[in-house]
Amino acid sequence: MPHARTETSVGTYESHSTSELEDLTEPEQRELKTKLTKLEAEIVTLRHVLAAKERRCGELKRKLGLTALVGLRQNLSKSWLDVQVSNTYVKQKTSAALSTMGTLICRKLGGVKKSATFRSFEGLIVNKYTLNQGRN
Incomplete structure (x- = not known):
């Protein structure tokens, strides 16, 4: 054409x-x-x-x-505030907090499993279970 x-x-x-x-x-x-x-x-x-x-x-x-620097600082502060209240940021912070909490719980439970008190309690449970299995 x-x-x-x-x-x-x-x-x-x-x-x-x-x-x-x-x-x-x-x-x-x-x-x-x-x-x-x-x-x-x-x-x-x-x-x-x-x-x-x-x-x-x-x-x-x-x-x-x-000055331009003051204006830039104000714009950055406002932008950061906008980011902090945005749904995405809040969800990421919540997700990170839950992840951290889960990690801490796992560490604490790992520490509890290694403690002498838990081992003796575990031993009692295993003994009771094996005794009950022997009776049946």
């Missing part, structure tokens, strides 16, 4: 199939080009307005004594 390259008003080129261009009448093409030009001009204006507002914001922050 043959392609044509058209230049937009900001100097970028876009590729269109020539059949798409042929489907538009000359007035339709002019109207679309006019709309495109207006839209691109509006985008440029909005960029200028945004840049001016960002400069003004920077001036106000300087007057208030807020």
Whole structure:
């Protein structure tokens, strides 16, 4: 399919199939080009307005004594707080706590099994069991 390259008003080129261009009448093409030009001009204006507002914001922050480092610290603190209250973080902390608790319980039970008291109790149970098996 043959392609044509058209230049937009900001100097970028876009590729269109020539059949798409042929489907538009000359007035339709002019109207679309006019709309495109207006839209691109509006985008440029909005960029200028945004840049001016960002400069003004920077001036106000300087007057208030807020430096980039203070702002960064505040953003990091807020982000960390957001992470801490997130469901995922809470679930991970809960999972880690349960895992730690399980490990501690296993260690304690291992220590209990090795104790003299448990061994003597275990010996009593085994003796009772073997005596009952002998009677049956």
